[in-house]
Amino acid sequence: MSSLPTKFSSPPLLPGFVSALEESLGRNVKPTPIQALSLKWLFENNLKEQADGQQKWKEFLLASETGSGKSIAYLLPLLQGLKVSEKPISTPNSESISTKPVSAPEHAPRALILAPTHELARQLSGFAKSLLHDVKLRIMCASRANARNRDQPGFSSEVTAGVSISPSTASPASFPVDVMVGTPVRLMEMIRGRGWDWERASEKESRLQDEERKRERETDPWDTTEPKSVKSLFSNRKRVASKELGLENIEWVIVDEADVLFDPDFQETTRQILADISAARGVPMPEAASTPTSYPFNLVLTSATIPTSLSTYISTHHPDLIRLASPRLHRLPKTLKTEYVAWTHGTASNARWRDVERQVREIWQDDVKEASFQAQGSNKGQPKLSKVLIFVNKSVKVDELGEYLDGKGIKTVALTGKSEDRKKGSNHHLDGFLRERGRRRSHLRDSDSNATALNTSPTSLDPSQAPHVLITTSLLSRGLDFSPEIKNVFIVDEPRNMIDFIHRAGRTGRAGEKGRVVIFGKMKGRGSLRSEEVKKRVGVLSGGASGKRK
Ligand SMILES: Nc1ncnc2c1ncn2[C@@H]1O[C@H](COP(=O)(O)OP(=O)(O)OP(=O)(O)O)[C@@H](O)[C@H]1O
Numbered sequence: 177m178s179s180l181p182t183k184f185s186s187p188p189l190l191p192g193f194v195s196a197l198e199e200s201l202g203r204n205v206k207p208t209p210i211q212a213l214s215l216k217w218l219f220e221n222n223l224k225e226q227a228d229g230q231q232k233w234k235e236f237l238l239a240s241e242t243g244s245g246k247s248i249a250y251l252l253p254l255l256q257g258l259k260v261s262e263k264p265i266s267t268p269n270s271e272s273i274s275t276k277p278v279s280a281p282e283h284a285p286r287a288l289i290l291a292p293t294h295e296l297a298r299q300l301s302g303f304a305k306s307l308l309h310d311v312k313l314r315i316m317c318a319s320r321a322n323a324r325n326r327d328q329p330g331f332s333s334e335v336t337a338g339v340s341i342s343p344s345t346a347s348p349a350s351f352p353v354d355v356m357v358g359t360p361v362r363l364m365e366m367i368r369g370r371g372w373d374w375e376r377a378s379e380k381e382s383r384l385q386d387e388e389r390k391r392e393r394e395t396d397p398w399d400t401t402e403p404k405s406v407k408s409l410f411s412n413r414k415r416v417a418s419k420e421l422g423l424e425n426i427e428w429v430i431v432d433e434a435d436v437l438f439d440p441d442f443q444e445t446t447r448q449i450l451a452d453i454s455a456a457r458g459v460p461m462p463e464a465a466s467t468p469t470s471y472p473f474n475l476v477l478t479s480a481t482i483p484t485s486l487s488t489y490i491s492t493h494h495p496d497l498i499r500l501a502s503p504r505l506h507r508l509p510k511t512l513k514t515e516y517v518a519w520t521h522g523t524a525s526n527a528r529w530r531d532v533e534r535q536v537r538e539i540w541q542d543d544v545k546e547a548s549f550q551a552q553g554s555n556k557g558q559p560k561l562s563k564v565l566i567f568v569n570k571s572v573k574v575d576e577l578g579e580y581l582d583g584k585g586i587k588t589v590a591l592t593g594k595s596e597d598r599k600k601g602s603n604h605h606l607d608g609f610l611r612e613r614g615r616r617r618s619h620l621r622d623s624d625s626n627a628t629a630l631n632t633s634p635t636s637l638d639p640s641q642a643p644h645v646l647i648t649t650s651l652l653s654r655g656l657d658f659s660p661e662i663k664n665v666f667i668v669d670e671p672r673n674m675i676d677f678i679h680r681a682g683r684t685g686r687a688g689e690k691g692r693v694v695i696f697g698k699m700k701g702r703g704s705l706r707s708e709e710v711k712k713r714v715g716v717l718s719g720g721a722s723g724k725r726k
Pocket residue numbers: 201205206207208211240241242243244245246247248479480611613654655656657682686687
C-alpha cells in the first residue's frame with residue numbers, strides 16, 4: 177500500500193489532466209483511495225506495458241463506497257489511454273473520409289461508457305468533458321436529446337470537449353467521437369439501428385429503471401436477491417433505420433454501476449452490447465456461453481456495492497478480472513451521520529407527510545439560526561436554506577408527497593420514471609440539485625462575492641418559489657453526484673434492502689463533505705421491530721456508530 181501514489185502528478189499523467197483536476201477540484205487535490213489504486217494498477221501498469229510493446233486487454237473492477245471518486249478513477253486511465261494512442265484526425269478532404277461507405281454508421285467511438293439512467297450518462301459526459309480543457313478528446317452523450325428527429329437527418333447540438341457541434345455544421349466525420357456515454361438501451365438503439373419501436377423501447381427503459389415499479393412486491397427488506405429477468409428487449413423489434421454506432425474501433429468499455437447493469441433486468445442488454453463489440457472486432461462470442469469470456473477491449477466495471485449476482489457473474493465470466501476495492505467498501509461514508517425519526521401522527525400517508533414536512537422545516541429553522549449566528553450583527557440578508565432529497569418506494573407516493581408539500585407552500589420537484597421532464601434527455605429537471613463542477617464553478621469559488629450575487633437572488637432562496645426539495649424513488653439513487661447543498665437525505669419508506677439503502681444514503685456526504693441521513697420509522701409498539709432491525713443493520717454499515725432517535 178505504501179507505494180500507492182499520493183498525488184496527481186505529471187508524468188505519469190499528461191499535464192493537461194493535472195491542471196484540469198486542480199481547476200475542478202482545487203489546487204491541493206489528492207487521489208482518493210480508489211483513485212490511488214487505479215493510478216497504480218490500471219494506469220501505471222498500462223504505461224509500462226505500452227513502453228514494453230506488450231499491451232494486453234485488461235479487466236478491472238473498481239469498487240468503493242459512494243462519493244469516493246470512482247468516475248475519475250476510471251476516466252483518467254481511459255482518457256489518457258485514448259489520447260496517447262490517438263491517430264491524427266481526418267480532415268474533410270482526406271482519403272479516409274472520401275472512401276467511407278455511404279452506409280457506414282455515423283459514429284465509431286473508441287470507448288463506451290454505460291450507465292443505468294440518462295441523467296447519470298449526461299452527468300458523466302459533462303464530468304469527462306471537464307477533464308478535457310487542454311487535452312482534447314470528443315465526448316458524446318447518447319441521450320434522447322441528441323437523437324435525430326425520425327424524419328430529419330443530422331444530429332442536434334452536442335457535448336464535445338472544446339468544440340460545440342451545431343446541427344448545421346455538424347459532420348460526424350469532421351468531429352469523430354472518441355467516447356460515447358449512454359444507457360444500454362439507447363446505445364443498443366444506436367448499434368442495431370433505431371426504428372425498432374422507439375416508443376416501446378423508451379417505455380420499457382423507464383419501466384426497468386424505476387426500482388419502485390420493478391420491485392413493487394412485498395419482500396424481506398433485507399433480501400438482496402434480484403427480481404426475475406424480463407424478456408429480451410430486442411426480440412420483437414423491427415430494425416428499420418440505419419445503424420448510428422460502429423463498434424470496430426472500441427478499445428475501452430466502462431460499465432458504471434455494474435451491479436445494476438449486470439443484474440437480471442439489464443444483464444441481457446449489457447452482455448449483448450459487449451458481445452456485439454467483440455464480434456465487430458473480429459472475436460465472435462459463443463452464444464449463451466457460461467465459460468470465461470475474453471473480450472478484445474479493456475473492460476472496467478465500477479460499483480459501490482457488490483451483490484451476489486455481480487460477484488457470480490464476475491467469477492463465472494471474468495475469473496482473471498482484477499478487483500480493486502477501497503478499505504471502506506460496503507460502508508457508509510465516514511462523514512455521513514444517521515438519525516432516526518419516529519412517526520408521531522400515525523403511519524397513514526397523510527400523517528406521515530406531516531412528519532416529513534416538520535423535519536424539513538426544522539432543518540430550515542436550524543439553517544436560519546446558524547446564518548444569524550454567523551452574521552452576528554452584519555446584515556447578510558436572506559439565509560441560504562439546505563436542499564433536501566427524499567426517497568420513497570413507490571411512484572404514487574412521490575406524487576402524493578409532492579402535492580402535499582406544494583400545498584403547504586414548499587415547492588418540490590417530484591420525479592418518477594414516467595415524469596415527462598425526464599424524457600427530454602437533458603438534466604434541466606435536476607437544476608439546482610446536481611453538483612456543478614468545472615471552470616465556471618472554480619471561477620466562482622475564486623470570487624465569492626460574484627458567486628453570492630449569482631446564486632442568491634431572493635427568489636432562488638425562497639423555498640416557496642424555487643424547489644428546495646426533490647422527491648423520487650430509487651430511480652435517482654444511482655451514481656448521481658448531487659450538490660453539496662443537499663445535506664439531508666430522507667429515507668421515508670423502509671429501505672427494500674441494504675444495497676438500496678447504501679445508494680440512497682450515499683447521495684449526500686460525498687467527497688468528504690458532511691451529510692445527514694434521516695430514517696423514518698415506527699419506533700415504539702407494534703411494528704417497531706422492523707425499525708430496530710433497520711437500525712442494527714445501518715449501525716453495521718456506519719461502523720458501529722448508533723444514530724440518534726428523536
Ligand atoms: N480526489 C478527489 N478529491 C476531491 N474530490 C474528488 C476527488 N475525486 C473526485 N472528487 C469529487 O467527488 C465527488 C464524487 O465523485 P464520484 O461521483 O466519482 O463518486 P463515486 O464513487 O462514483 O460515487 P457513486 O458510487 O455514488 O457513484 C465528485 O464531485 C467528484 O468531483
